[in-house]
Amino acid sequence: MIPRYSRPEMVAIWEPQTRFRIWFEIEAHATDKLAELGVVPKEAAATIWAKAKDATFDVARIDEIERVTKHDVIAFLTHLAEIVGPEARFVHQGMTSSDVLDTTLAVQLSRAADILIADVDALLAAIRRRAFEHKLTPTIGRSHGIHAEPVTFGLKLAQAYAEFDRCRARLVAARAEIATCAISGAVGTFANIDPRVEDYVAAQMGLTPEPVSTQVIPRDRHAMFFATLGVVASSVERLATEIRHLQRTEVYEAEEYFSPGQKGSSAMPHKRNPVLTENLTGLARLVRGMVTPALENVALWHERDISHSSVERMIGPDATVTLDFALARLTGVVDKLLIYPQNMRKNLDKLGGLHNSQRVLLALTQAGASREDSYSMVQRNAMRTWEHGEDFLTNLKADKDVTARLSPAELEAMFDEGYHFKHVDTIFRRVFGEA
Numbered sequence: 001m002i003p004r005y006s007r008p009e010m011v012a013i014w015e016p017q018t019r020f021r022i023w024f025e026i027e028a029h030a031t032d033k034l035a036e037l038g039v040v041p042k043e044a045a046a047t048i049w050a051k052a053k054d055a056t057f058d059v060a061r062i063d064e065i066e067r068v069t070k071h072d073v074i075a076f077l078t079h080l081a082e083i084v085g086p087e088a089r090f091v092h093q094g095m096t097s098s099d100v101l102d103t104t105l106a107v108q109l110s111r112a113a114d115i116l117i118a119d120v121d122a123l124l125a126a127i128r129r130r131a132f133e134h135k136l137t138p139t140i141g142r143s144h145g146i147h148a149e150p151v152t153f154g155l156k157l158a159q160a161y162a163e164f165d166r167c168r169a170r171l172v173a174a175r176a177e178i179a180t181c182a183i184s185g186a187v188g189t190f191a192n193i194d195p196r197v198e199d200y201v202a203a204q205m206g207l208t209p210e211p212v213s214t215q216v217i218p219r220d221r222h223a224m225f226f227a228t229l230g231v232v233a234s235s236v237e238r239l240a241t242e243i244r245h246l247q248r249t250e251v252y253e254a255e256e257y258f259s260p261g262q263k264g265s266s267a268m269p270h271k272r273n274p275v276l277t278e279n280l281t282g283l284a285r286l287v288r289g290m291v292t293p294a295l296e297n298v299a300l301w302h303e304r305d306i307s308h309s310s311v312e313r314m315i316g317p318d319a320t321v322t323l324d325f326a327l328a329r330l331t332g333v334v335d336k337l338l339i340y341p342q343n344m345r346k347n348l349d350k351l352g353g354l355h356n357s358q359r360v361l362l363a364l365t366q367a368g369a370s371r372e373d374s375y376s377m378v379q380r381n382a383m384r385t386w387e388h389g390e391d392f393l394t395n396l397k398a399d400k401d402v403t404a405r406l407s408p409a410e411l412e413a414m415f416d417e418g419y420h421f422k423h424v425d426t427i428f429r430r431v432f433g434e435a
Contacts, residue, residue, distance in 0.1 A: 001014070001317050001318055001321045001322075005283065005321070005322060005325045006321050006325060007321070007324055007325055007328060009115060009324075010112060010115050010320055010321045010324040010325075011317075011321060013108050013111050013112055013115075013317075013320070014108065014316065014317035014320075014321070016057075016059045016062075017056070017057060017059060018108075019104060019108070020057040020059070020062065020076060021057070022104045022107050022108070022205075023073070023076055023100050023104055024052055024055075024057070024080065025204070025205065026099070026100055026103050026104065026183075026201055026205065027048075027077075027080070027091050027092060027095075027100065028045075028048050028049055028052070028053075028091075029200060029201045029204040029205070030092075030093075030095060030099075030183055030193075030197050030200075030201050031044070031045045031048055031090055031091055031093070032045050032049075032200070033194075033196060033197045033200040033201070034090070034093055034094075034193075034194075034197060037194055037196065037197070039093060039094075039194075040090040040093060041087075041090070043087075044087040044090045045090070047084065047085070047087040048084050048087055048088070048090070048091060051083055051084045051085065052080060052083050052084055055083050057076075057079065057080075057083075058079060061079050061082075062075050062076055062079045063075075065078050065079060071097075072097075073097040073100055073101065074097075077091060077092055093192075093193070094185050094191075094192035094193030094197075095183060095185060095193060096185055096186045096215060098182065098213075098215050098216045098304060099182055099183045099184065099185065101309075102182050102213070102216055102217040103181045103182055103183065103201065103205065103207065103217075105217075105222075105312060105316065106178055106179055106180055106181060106205075106207055106217065107205055107206070107207070108316065109175075109178045109179075109222075109225060109316065109320070110175055110178060110179045110206065110207070112316075112320035112324075113171055113172075113174060113175035113178070113225075114175070115320075115324055116171055116229075116232070116320065116323060116324060116327065117168060117171050117172060117175070119323075119324055119327035119328055119331070120164055120167055120168045120171065120232070120327060121168070122327075122328070122331050123164055123327055123330060123331040123334065124161060124164055124165060124168070126331050126334040126335045127157050127160050127161045127164065127334055128161055128432065129335075130157050130334055130335075130337065130339075131154045131157035131158050131160075131161055131428075131431075131432075132154065132428075132432075133154070134152065134153040134154040134157065134339060134341075135152060135154035135424060135428065136152055136154065136421060136424060137152050137153040137154060137339070137341050137344065138150055138151075138152060138341075138344060138345065138348055138417060138421070139151060139152065139153050139156070139253060139341075139344035139347070139348060140344070140347050140348045140350075140355060145245075147347075147350070147351055147354065147355055148355065149355045149356075149358065149420060150348060150355055150417060150420040150421070151420070152421060152424055153253075153254075153339060153341075153344065154424070154428070155424060155427060156242065157334075158427060158428060158431045158432070160235075160238075160239045160242075161431055161432070162431050163235050163238070163239075164235060165431075167231065167232045167235050170228045170231060170232070171228060171232065173228075174224060174225045174228040174229075175225075177221050177224055177225065178221050178222065178224075178225045179206065179207045179208060180202075180207055180208055180209065180210040180217055180221065181198060181201055181202035181205060181207035181208065181209055181210060182198070182209075182210045182213035182215075182216070182217050183197050183198035183201050183202075184198060184210075184213045184215065185215075186215060187214065187215050187303040187304070188212065188213040188214040188215045188216075188303060195209075198210075214303040214304060215303050215304040216300065216303075216304040216308075218298075219294075219297040219298045219300065219308055220298050222294055222297060222308075222312065223294045223295045223297065223298050225294070226290055226291050226294035226295075226315060226319055227291050227294065227295070229287055229290070229291070229319050229320070229323050230287055230288040230290070230291035232287075232323060232327075233283070233284040233287035233288055233323055233326065234284060234288065236280055236283075236284050236323075236326050236327065236330050237280060237281050237284035237285075239330065239334075240277035240278075240280035240281050240284070240330065240333075241277070241281060243256065243274065243277045243333065243337065244274045244277045244278065244281070247274045247277075251343075251347065252340060252343050253339070253340055253343050253344045253347065254337055254338065254339050254340065255272065255274075255337070255338040255340070256272075256274050256275070256276050256277060256333055256336075256337065256338070257333075257336035257337065257338055258272045258338075276329060276332075276333050277333060279329070280326055280329060280330055280333075283322050283323075283325065283326040283329075284326065286318070286322050287319050287322050287323050287326070290314075290315040290318060290319040293311045293315055294311070294312075294315060296311075297311055297312070351385070351386065351392075352385050352389070352390060352391045352392045352393075353385075353391065353392040353393050353415055354382055354385055354386065354392050356392065356393075356414050356415050357378050357379075357382050357392070359414040359415075359419065360378050360396060360402075360406075360411070360414050361374050361375060361378045363405075363406055363410065363414055364377060364378065364402070364405050364406065367405040367406055368405065369405055373401075377399060377401050377402050378396075378402075380399075381395040381396050381399055381402070393411060393412065393415055396411050397411060
């Protein structure tokens with residue numbers, strides 16, 4: 001994490017003080033249940049809460065202890081004992097370090113998911129607003145980067161809305177899958193701790209008990225979580241790439257907002273570069289780069305090892321912080337995106353009506369020509385238009401084979417632009433609902 005690509009709310013989830021606070025809550029809730037079950041004195045459980053509930057844990061002191069113990073959880077428990085006093089001996093009864101670490105990670109990832117879901121909600125609102133604004137703004141659709149048939153800019157944005165709506169559903173599912181609690185002791189058998197403690201801690205921390213923890217929560221859950229972040233990042237990049245292409249000088253149909261005083265180049269004062277969407281492309285690469293290590297964490301030795309630990313200490317904060325920043329940045333780009341319908345019209349008309357070729361092809365087949373002959377007639381006129389910059393309709397009207405099947409009036413009817421947009425309302429209803 002670096003401040004340049006970080007937002008405070010997400011960063012706070014991963015700060016040491018937050019982590020130690022979650023550790024304490026897990027330990028204290030577990031002790032409460034153990035007291036209820038008669039394993040530890042109720043007075044001790046109450047003292048633990050009373051002395052440490054509002055404490056600020058000394059991160060430097062914990063680090064100092066860890067330099068000796070070479071064990072982070074033991075270092076924390078030692079510091080907690082310094083705060084609580086003798087009653088601290090009842091903390092961590094029957095538990096193992098992974099009970100604390102894995103349950104804490106589940107809490108952190110769940111909280112991170114909540115922020116990411118809110119981020120997507122904000123992005124969806126921005127996309128929806130701009131989609132309806134340009135619902136019927138004509139623009140050329142492209143396949144392979146080449147002019148195809150007309151679409152509307154609103155349809156482009158409706159596609160993005162539908163995609164991010166799916167991203168939201170995936171994040172909700174990933175949150176549910178990651179939000180599990182393990183308080184099962186060494187090798188996950190509950191030999192030294194009652195399963196009811198796990199149930200209680202899970203409820204208090206907003207989690208569900210892991211069915212079989214084997215001392216660690218199975219890492220297929222984490223792999224799915226980070227894979228979901230990778231998919232969301234790819235959707236970010238897809239929309240960012242579309243905007244970058246539309247901002248190219250030769251296209252110039254849309255453009256990132258260029259604020260007063262902004263500079264595009266240290267050498268060329270005229271430049272207005274798509275720096276935000278280029279940045280989003282790079283950030284998406286980073287998030288996707290953290291998916292493979294998460295997948296490789298699934299295969300641990302026997303009941304547990306810690307080969308996953310170093311990976312998760314890095315990708316947990318980095319992937320969530322980076323994606324949070326990227327989603328917020330993309331929302332800003334969409335919200336302020338400069339859109340140029342006049343340039344869309346200029347590009348739409350650039351090839352002399354060639355985007356109507358399929359309509360003419362279908363009309364010829366309906367008029368009795370074979371598909372092969374129809375294709376040949378349309379293509380030869382299209383290639384003449386393409387190569388010599390001529391008007392497609394004019395060329396068709398001059399082709400005797402074409403006019404033997406279709407009258408000039410019938411040909412002109414094939415060039416009605418509104419024909420391409422007759423189902424825009426249907427698509428919008430599918431995406432946005434009846435409203």
